[in-house]
Amino acid sequence: MHEPPETTKNKENMKQNTTGRRMATALLAALLLAVLPTAAADIFITPDSSLADAVRKAREMRRIGQATKVTIHLAPGTYYLYEPLRLRPEDSGLTIEGPQPAAATASPADLAVISGGLRITDWKRQGKLLVADVPDFNGRPVDFRQLWVNGRKAVRARDVSDFEQMHRILTYDKKNRVLWIPKAAVNKIVSGKSANAPYLEMVLHEMWCTSNLRIKSLTPQGDSVAVRFHDPEARLQFEHPWPSPMTPDTGHPSPFYLTNALELLDEPGEWYHDIRTHKLYYMPRNGEAPMANGKSSTLSAVVPVLETLVEFIGSAEHPVRNITVKGVTFSHTTWMRPSEQGHVPLQAGMFLTEAYKLRPQIDRPNNHKLDNQGWLGRAHAAVELHHAEAIGFRGCRFEHLGGSGLDYVVGCRGGTTTRCTFTDIAMNGYVCGSFSPEGQETHRPYQPTDFREVCTGQTVSQSEFCDVTNEDWGCVAVCAGYVSGITIEHNTIHDVSYTGISLGWGWNRDLVCMKDNKVRANLIYNYAQHMYDCAGIYTLGNQPGTVVSENVVRDIATPSYVHDPNHWFYLYTDEGSSNITLRDNWTPEEKFLKNANGPGNVWENNGPQVADAIKQAAGVTSD
Numbered sequence: 015m016h017e018p019p020e021t022t023k024n025k026e027n028m029k030q031n032t033t034g035r036r037m038a039t040a041l042l043a044a045l046l047l048a049v050l051p052t053a054a055a056d057i058f059i060t061p062d063s064s065l066a067d068a069v070r071k072a073r074e075m076r077r078i079g080q081a082t083k084v085t086i087h088l089a090p091g092t093y094y095l096y097e098p099l100r101l102r103p104e105d106s107g108l109t110i111e112g113p114q115p116a117a118a119t120a121s122p123a124d125l126a127v128i129s130g131g132l133r134i135t136d137w138k139r140q141g142k143l144l145v146a147d148v149p150d151f152n153g154r155p156v157d158f159r160q161l162w163v164n165g166r167k168a169v170r171a172r173d174v175s176d177f178e179q180m181h182r183i184l185t186y187d188k189k190n191r192v193l194w195i196p197k198a199a200v201n202k203i204v205s206g207k208s209a210n211a212p213y214l215e216m217v218l219h220e221m222w223c224t225s226n227l228r229i230k231s232l233t234p235q236g237d238s239v240a241v242r243f244h245d246p247e248a249r250l251q252f253e254h255p256w257p258s259p260m261t262p263d264t265g266h267p268s269p270f271y272l273t274n275a276l277e278l279l280d281e282p283g284e285w286y287h288d289i290r291t292h293k294l295y296y297m298p299r300n301g302e303a304p305m306a307n308g309k310s311s312t313l314s315a316v317v318p319v320l321e322t323l324v325e326f327i328g329s330a331e332h333p334v335r336n337i338t339v340k341g342v343t344f345s346h347t348t349w350m351r352p353s354e355q356g357h358v359p360l361q362a363g364m365f366l367t368e369a370y371k372l373r374p375q376i377d378r379p380n381n382h383k384l385d386n387q388g389w390l391g392r393a394h395a396a397v398e399l400h401h402a403e404a405i406g407f408r409g410c411r412f413e414h415l416g417g418s419g420l421d422y423v424v425g426c427r428g429g430t431t432t433r434c435t436f437t438d439i440a441m442n443g444y445v446c447g448s449f450s451p452e453g454q455e456t457h458r459p460y461q462p463t464d465f466r467e468v469c470t471g472q473t474v475s476q477s478e479f480c481d482v483t484n485e486d487w488g489c490v491a492v493c494a495g496y497v498s499g500i501t502i503e504h505n506t507i508h509d510v511s512y513t514g515i516s517l518g519w520g521w522n523r524d525l526v527c528m529k530d531n532k533v534r535a536n537l538i539y540n541y542a543q544h545m546y547d548c549a550g551i552y553t554l555g556n557q558p559g560t561v562v563s564e565n566v567v568r569d570i571a572t573p574s575y576v577h578d579p580n581h582w583f584y585l586y587t588d589e590g591s592s593n594i595t596l597r598d599n600w601t602p603e604e605k606f607l608k609n610a611n612g613p614g615n616v617w618e619n620n621g622p623q624v625a626d627a628i629k630q631a632a633g634v635t636s637d
Contacts, residue, residue, distance in 0.1 A: 055081035061091035065099050065128070073104050085109040088126035088342065095130055096152045098322045103332045112341035114409055122165060125411070130320030130396075131346030132156065134294060137304055137313055143279070144304060144313065148292045151319045155292055158317045158348045159485075160416045160440070161285045163302065165314070167414065167438055167484075171279040171286045173202065173272045177544070178574055180269035183218075184238055186259050191252045193218075193241045193259075195270070200239050202277045204232055211275030213289065215352070216241065218270045221257035221577045222512065222547040223359045223488035226352035229272075247356025254358065254369035255386045260577045269575040287317075318348035318416055321394040328401035330425055330466040335403045339410060344396045348416035349440065351393070360456065362516055363418070363441045363489040364390045364449045380523055381590065382610060388456050390449060393441050393486075395421035401466075403427040411435045412443070418489070419482070421445040426469040433637075434477040440485035444474050447497035449519050459524040460496045468527045473501040476634050480509050487511035487544040490552075495519040496527050503534040506633040512545040513586075514538035514567070518554035523590040523612030530559035537633030539569040546576040549586030549607070551599075556592040556612055566600045566632040583607045587615060600624040600632070 055075055059068050065086075072084035090113050101108070112126030132151050137144040148156060161168040174180055181199040193216075197204075203211050214229040227247050233240040243251060259268040272278065276286045276295060285296040294317070298304075302313050323344050328334040351357060351365070359365045369388035376384040395418035399405055402422075406429055412419035418441040422429060426446075436443035447469040450456040462468065479491035491507040492515045494500050500517075507514040515533055520526060538550040550567030553560075567584040576582075584601035587594060592612030597619055604621040 106335040114341035131316035401425035
């Protein structure tokens with residue numbers, strides 16, 4: 015049976031139907047393009063804009079489907095904050111990018127700076143000093159511990175300009191909580207039998223740490239002075255056994271300096287802030303004097319009013335993910351605990367909240383007996399990450415900071431820090447992982463039930479660390495605690511107060527969450543500027559699969575006032591260090607320490623005989 019031939023009318027109907035279908039398809043495509051997110055979107059802001067508003071705008075663009083990825087572009091200039099910028103899981107996928115001028119031609123004016131500072135203006139001359147009123151910040155009076163003038167850090171007024179001239183303690187009375195010092199140390203401050211400086215502080219050198227102690231009273235007695243401190247640091251200082259101050263019978267009594275008194279302000283570049291009158295006193299350096307009319311046209315001063323600039327805040331179930339920060343400078347933070355409660359650290363700037371000696375000692379299987387207990391806190395950093403995945407920093411600067419620089423605090427996965435600069439930082443440069451939770455005694459092995467707490471898979475590479483640890487001398491450039499799978503490679507570390515790289519925690523050889531860490535091809539020199547009992551690279555604890563290789567460590571500093579002038583090393587595996595391989599590390603001599611180590615450590619070809627090719631490849635390399 016044959017179909018009937020098509021009529022002209024049938025053909026016309028078919029043509030109209032086809033055309034209609036095409037138009038409907040085109041309309042549907044247009045509608046889909048209108049509602050489907052574009053691949054990427056850009057937000058451009060200037061220093062007059064709000065960073066927080068830009069982040070919220072990007073968050074909303076992603077939420078309502080306008081874009082899948084958003085980049086916030088920062089124009090050059092300083093972005094002053096009144097509170098930390100908070101990045102949450104809803105901000106995942108964001109990029110924050112500043113200008114990235116060529117390193118050879120970069121100037122401060124070319125950079126995008128996120129600042130926690132407050133500008134100080136309208137200086138008046140008062141004799142040799144310049145004086146300015148410190149304005150309220152965000153409706154409140156402020157205090158601070160740092161000052162930067164014309165981009166250079168000023169010195170909080172102290173009794174010595176040369177640390178080689180520090181006074182030494184005389185004796186240390188733990189029972190009565192009294193520290194005895196020479197009367198000559200307080201001649202500028204004590205009048206008769208009373209002190210003129212109500213907020214005076216002592217910075218006390220103690221083996222591998224320094225304590226900041228707020229002075230409660232100075233009582234002269236003959237050629238000596240009894241020093242008593244405020245609590246809680248008085249209790250902590252005299253109860254904790256390690257690190258301890260050294261007395262004259264050791265041959266190297268602990269040095270100290272006094273700070274934070276107007277009477278001590280006697281050198282160009284020093285400053286003092288009177289928190290009662292809110293006046294800032296500064297002795298200008300050459301070229302910083304004000305104009306004849308009494309106001310300064312050459313003095314650009316900044317004081318820090320925030321402790322943290324940026325916080326990444328997620329949870330174990332809902333982390334912040336896939337955020338990249340490029341070409342941004344983080345500047346002008348402080349850390350106020352030393353002014354409010356003192357600062358008594360155990361190691362690497364981690365401060366004690368309680369600590370005391372044990373009698374009898376605790377028996378620990380597989381470890382020597384424990385003679386003390388301690389619980390710790392952690393200083394703030396300019397940038398802090400809590401429960402975050404794949405958060406990276408490239409070409410950023412961390413500088414002019416009163417706490418630490420960058421801190422992967424807890425529950426972080428991945429994240430690369432590369433081509434960054436860490437400089438002029440009071441405490442640690444780069445920090446990663448737990449240093450015992452606040453509720454856990456710090457010598458107990460840390461093996462959390464939920465492994466998501468452990469920072470895993472971070473990388474810090476091709477970065478420079480210089481002039482970090484410049485206030486808390488017991489801090490380090492790269493400070494990694496209980497971490498797994500961290501990579502620390504091709505960094506250049508120099509001019510630091512203590513150790514270059516510290517890896518591990520716990521003083522315990524038991525199996526914990528640490529494993530598979532890598533420290534490779536770093537160049538470390540001019541370390542231990544103020545402290546000994548240190549090394550270019552230092553380890554603690556059981557770390558199966560960890561390899562320390564192809565690093566160069568050289569040129570240790572030689573301060574005269576350290577507690578033991580021979581107790582320094584290029585490589586140092588400290589208490590509990592186990593299952594770590596150290597190979598092909600170049601050092602000028604084989605000055606290494608293996609202290610109370612556990613099993614499984616392998617030492618291969620470390621010392622001056624290591625090949626020149628390894629020596630030449632260490633440190634930051636060109637792109």
